Amino acid sequence: MTVKSSTREAARLEALRQYSILDTPSEQTYDDITDLAAFICDVPIALISMVDLNRQWFKARVGLEVTETSRDVSFCAHAILDKQMLVIHDALEDERFQQNPLVTCAPGIRFYAGVPLVTPEGHALGTLCVIDRQPRELSEQQKNALEALARQVVTQLELKRVSARLANALETIEIMEGLIPICSYCKGMRDDQGYWSTVERFIEQHADVSFTHGVCDRCMRQHFPDVATALLADDPAAATTTDTEDELIE
Structure with a gap:
């Protein structure tokens, strides 16, 4: 049966x-x-x-x-x-x-x-x-x-x-604690085999994480000024927060 x-x-x-x-x-x-x-x-x-x-x-x-x-x-x-x-x-x-x-x-x-x-x-x-x-x-x-x-x-x-x-986590920590080669221009990362990849791909290879993407306020103003102006008009209080974040970055 x-x-x-x-x-x-x-x-x-x-x-x-x-x-x-x-x-x-x-x-x-x-x-x-x-x-x-x-x-x-x-x-x-x-x-x-x-x-x-x-x-x-x-x-x-x-x-x-x-x-x-x-x-x-x-x-x-x-x-x-x-x-x-x-x-x-x-x-x-x-x-x-x-x-x-x-x-x-x-x-x-x-x-x-x-x-x-x-x-x-x-x-x-x-x-x-x-x-x-x-x-x-x-x-x-x-x-x-x-x-x-x-x-x-x-x-x-x-x-x-x-x-x-736990063994996998420790191995990941050891990898992430080491010196990681990062390109000074594009911020790409080089793995142990000498291949360059994005930050996202490098981390996904060594940790159980996934990514979602967005645009921070600073980049929004730099690359999409019209959108940033519209968002600021809807939320004037965001201007103070954004200025503080810029000071911390700089």
Whole structure:
């Protein structure tokens, strides 16, 4: 059964990209969480799954050899459509999954419980899930523990993202603190490769900023005197402010 896409799918996928987690090597922190999930829930399989556009990729896994599967057959693709835990007690009795090849063939899923990994902005990137090859139930204590572990996964993702942003910010500061060659005539800037560009382009290359353009009062009077006179007529008080600004510039 093909899962319906979330109405916020484009934004969710963009959020997944921003975390830079897809196809990264295994990490002990995430491996430990899946080990704990499998132990607490007493199941043979536990996964941290990230749901990409056409696949689900496993950041950490216990009891499963493959590193990804098609999204079309993914239980987790259903789980991320809600913020609550998805529990399938017996997949053979659920019409959504009865004919799913993950149920009818290896690994022979019968039980599934997945907690969405929801970011602070509300995007479900994937799940922390536990799987069994026979029907079963989870106790309330097991459900609570699984939800707590899912929150720890999100915390780790956030820490990694914030650390990456801080590293980029520090790199930008180091660049901007250095000596920047500026043309004395056109005020263009020269980059590390020796190419000249505008101030706007140089800053956009080294910082996450964008520009909007206008004309200051001094340049307005110099280059567009008719417009400046008209504006002054509409707002006589602007004359005093403009004179003060000119004194500061000079």
